[in-house]
Structures are given as C-alpha cells and as structure tokens.
Amino acid sequence: MILNNEQNKSNIILRVKNLSFYYGAFQALKNISLDIEANKVTAIIGPSGCGKSTLLRCFNRMNDLFSKSKLEGQIIFDDLDIYSQSIDPVLIRSKIGMVFQKPNPFPKSIYDNVAFGLRINGFAGNYDEEIERALIQSALWDEVKDRLKDNAYSLSGGQQQRLCIARALAIRPDVILLDEPTSALDPIGTVKIEDLVNVLKNDYTIIIVTHNMQQAARVSDKTAFLLSGEDRCGILIEYDYTKNIFSNPKMKETEDYITGRFS
Amino acid sequence: MSIDFKLNQNNLSRRKFIGIIFLAFCLLGVLVAMMGLISLLIQVILQGYEWVTPNLIFNYPSRHPEQAGLWAALIGTLYMMGLTALITVPTGVGAAIYLEEYAPKNWITSFIEINTSNLAGVPSIVYGLLGLSIFVYFLKLERSILAGSLTMSLLILPVLILASREAIKAVPRAHREAAFALGGDKWQVVKMAVLPNAFPGILTGVILALSRAIGEAAPMVAITALVYITFIPVTPMDRFTVMPIQIFNWISRPQDDFRGLAAGGIIVLLILLLSMNSVAVILRNKFQKRSEE
Numbered sequence: 001m002i003l004n005n006e007q008n009k010s011n012i013i014l015r016v017k018n019l020s021f022y023y024g025a026f027q028a029l030k031n032i033s034l035d036i037e038a039n040k041v042t043a044i045i046g047p048s049g050c051g052k053s054t055l056l057r058c059f060n061r062m063n064d065l066f067s068k069s070k071l072e073g074q075i076i077f078d079d080l081d082i083y084s085q086s087i088d089p090v091l092i093r094s095k096i097g098m099v100f101q102k103p104n105p106f107p108k109s110i111y112d113n114v115a116f117g118l119r120i121n122g123f124a125g126n127y128d129e130e131i132e133r134a135l136i137q138s139a140l141w142d143e144v145k146d147r148l149k150d151n152a153y154s155l156s157g158g159q160q161q162r163l164c165i166a167r168a169l170a171i172r173p174d175v176i177l178l179d180e181p182t183s184a185l186d187p188i189g190t191v192k193i194e195d196l197v198n199v200l201k202n203d204y205t206i207i208i209v210t211h212n213m214q215q216a217a218r219v220s221d222k223t224a225f226l227l228s229g230e231d232r233c234g235i236l237i238e239y240d241y242t243k244n245i246f247s248n249p250k251m252k253e254t255e256d257y258i259t260g261r262f263s
Numbered sequence: 264m265s266i267d268f269k270l271n272q273n274n275l276s277r278r279k280f281i282g283i284i285f286l287a288f289c290l291l292g293v294l295v296a297m298m299g300l301i302s303l304l305i306q307v308i309l310q311g312y313e314w315v316t317p318n319l320i321f322n323y324p325s326r327h328p329e330q331a332g333l334w335a336a337l338i339g340t341l342y343m344m345g346l347t348a349l350i351t352v353p354t355g356v357g358a359a360i361y362l363e364e365y366a367p368k369n370w371i372t373s374f375i376e377i378n379t380s381n382l383a384g385v386p387s388i389v390y391g392l393l394g395l396s397i398f399v400y401f402l403k404l405e406r407s408i409l410a411g412s413l414t415m416s417l418l419i420l421p422v423l424i425l426a427s428r429e430a431i432k433a434v435p436r437a438h439r440e441a442a443f444a445l446g447g448d449k450w451q452v453v454k455m456a457v458l459p460n461a462f463p464g465i466l467t468g469v470i471l472a473l474s475r476a477i478g479e480a481a482p483m484v485a486i487t488a489l490v491y492i493t494f495i496p497v498t499p500m501d502r503f504t505v506m507p508i509q510i511f512n513w514i515s516r517p518q519d520d521f522r523g524l525a526a527g528g529i530i531v532l533l534i535l536l537l538s539m540n541s542v543a544v545i546l547r548n549k550f551q552k553r554s555e556e
Binding site: 060062065067090091093094097098100102104105107108117119120121164167168171 | 368435438440441442444445446447448451455456459460
C-alpha cells in the first residue's frame, strides 16, 4: 500500500499562478494558471502567435534575455518561486532544460556538444560515462558511439535534434521543455523523437509546444489549449487530460480548433 | 495542343540583353582594378628585382646605393607590428565584445558606435599628429617604438572593432540560446559559444587592420621623422624607422639607383605583407573548416 500513498501525494512539479507576460507595451499572455504534473507529458497547443512558445520560455526564464520583457504572477517549481529576486535564472536553467525548434548543435564534435552543459556547470565526475548515459537516453548512442569525435553537423537533422536532447539530458534536469521539436524534421525523424518522448517521461517531466494536433494527441498526457483573444494576447482556453480535450472538449473554441473549423 | 511561347520569348531576349550589359559593366570594373594592380606590380618588379639582394635586406642605410639596405627599417617594422598587435587585439576585441554583448542600448552606446565608424575614416596623418602630441610630447615617450605602436594602434582600432563586431553579430542566435538554456552565465556563453564561432571573422579583422598598419607611412613621418638609423631597436623605448619611410626617402632621392632600391624595398614590403596575410588566411581557414563541417 506504499505505492498508493506515493500516488496520493501531490505530483505537481510546476504551478503557474495568474501569469501575465509583456514584451514592452505588448501583452503576450494574460492571467494564465495551470499545474504541470511530474513525469507526465504536457502539450501546449494553439494557433500561431497565441503565445505557446512565450509561455514555454517563462518556465526556464529564457524570456529574461529580451531586455524589455515583464512578467506578472508566479511560477512555483517544487516549492521555489522561480521569479523571486533571490533566484538566479542560471540555476533554474540547469534544472529545467530546453530543446529548440530547429536543431542547434554547436559547431563542435558530438562528444563536446553533450559535454558542453557538464563543463559549464563544472561537473567533476566521469565525463565519458555521463555522455554515454545521455546519448543512450536520447536513443542516439548506437548511431554515434563509433564517431563521437565527428562534427555534430555531419549528423542528419533528426539525429542533430536527438543530440540536442542528449545535450539537455546530460546535466540531469528535472523538466525538459520542447519547443516544436519536430517542426524542422522529416516524418521518420519526427516518429523517433515522439517515441523518445514516451520513454523519457519515466525519468523527466516534459512540456512540449506543438502546432501539430496529432502530435499532441499521440505523445501527451495533458493538453493546454491557448488562443489569442482581444489585442492578440494569449489566454488559456482549456487545460485537461489529452483524451478529454480531443474527444470531449468543454469549450466551443477548443472543439472548433481541434476539428479544424478554426482558421 | 500547342503552347504559345511568343510573349515570353520577346521578353526573354530583352531580359537576357540587360543581363549581358550588366555582366559587361561588372567585368569592366574588375578589369580596371586588375589592370591598375598588375601594371603597378610589373613596373615595380621590373625596376626593382635586381636590387633585391642580401645587401638590401641585411645592410643599414648608406649614401652609396649599392651598399644601402633596409635592415633597420625591416626590424623596425616587424617590431612595431608585433607591439601594435599586442596592444590592438586585446583592446579591439574586448571593445567589440563589450559593445555587442554587454553595453546597454542607450544613447551613450549609439554615440560610441557612430564615432567608431567615423574614426575608421579619419586620414592617417591626423592620427600621426595626435600620437605626436599625446605619446611623444605629453606622455614623454619620445620618438620611440612604443609611441609609434600606440599611434598605429589608435589608427587601426576602429577597423578592428568594426570587423570584430560584425563577426560577433553574425553568430547565430540559436547558439547563444542553446548555451543559455544549458545553464551558462553571460561570460560562459560569450567564451564557449560566441567567441569560438566569431573567431574566423575576428581573425579577418586582425589581418585587415594589421595590413593597413604595415603600409602606413604618414603617421610614422610625424612620429619617427628619422631615416638614417644604423642600429637595431632593442627596447620599446628605442628610436626606430619603418619600411614605408625608408622607401619614401629613397624615392625622393635624385639618383636613379635609389629609385631602383626603392622598388626593391617595395618588393620586400609586399612579400612581407603577403606572407603575413597568408599565414592569417591559413589559420582562419583551419578554424572555419572546423566550425562548418
């Protein structure tokens, strides 16, 4: 019955509370609240320009890099308000990793790409072991184990994206943010990434932004649907288990969007 | 069914004609530039090849053309270029990194930016006079190699800063973001993701800047004002001369032999310049290949 107790414990790893986000005078997100469950895949879907990626970038404070951005509300990571004054975004980013839309390996060897985060964070253990673990976890090891010294750009697009996932996994984050990770890949590369997401959720919490609804339906446990309301400002329309969103949406906007009646 | 190409055909011949005219203009431009360069080279080589002897390279200046050489000027040039590079590269690249990566976007920064661009176009004699009044007289560095190198550094800094900034600006945003997303702080991102990427471009800037410095005579006229030097500079405080000044002096002599000597000096200067550039180009290509494979 220990198992049951474990399950009853709160499994929320990230809480978004009344989050609003501004680029200068433009409000990109309005009053968004949602809870992200640990070891689940949460998809964020919605039409272009609704603020999906902006919301995703709030989780690891990547939006701090834009000088005129402003955030209201809170994001609680475990017990930690990641936007409180005392928190250094650099630490947040080493616990909440990110993979981008286009594969962006560094112009270095495969090995050095995976080692990059370890070096930045001053890892003092066995690099070879950690790099092998990250590459195995990202399902790339068998394809690259004999050519770790090759330049990362000698890999195919899909392999490069899995290398970027390995690079993020190497520093052992708790959460991985995927920002439309397959939009630059062919169907085979896409399937491999989706399979990978299904495996990775055993060890990590995954939040994935996608404009491909089938993908959200295939890989995610929960889905958040965003829409830009008045003034092109993104609002959260519906957040529920993926099967409910796609089979029995509560909101008319959600139904319109997933059935393609939305233009 | 037949397809009517008639309309497209009329149009096509006109477009092709315009294309050919444009090509002719471009070729003419290349031709003019190449003719100038090649005739200059031929003239210099014809006039000077006999004079490129060990005497020219290893002798000190002399009244007798057959004994005159530019040993002091050659060493002076190499010494000054080395010192100039030591001063310019850290300061220039540092300034570029600051302006691109750290400087807040406000009016002071844009004021500095506009002035950097303008300074790159200031006539070199102005830098010579500036160096004369600041380094030689005010800081009492005398007419030393150090004063010359500092003056030359002022002259080429704007060129290097502009080129390095362009190189840093060209680093894909995705690489910066990737490094930040892995928990890098600002300095780590600059050091590990931006600079390795910008390095070939920065090296090109260094080549361009130093190539400009090696051939400049005007500012050195103001600083050294010396031609007849019969010793090799040892410390940075020694007096010195450089090759363009020695060559300028020889050209202005009445005897024909000295003009031949000057042409010989130009050949040596060109060889020096070309070998310096090719080393840098080889270095750059090596790094570029590594980052683009």
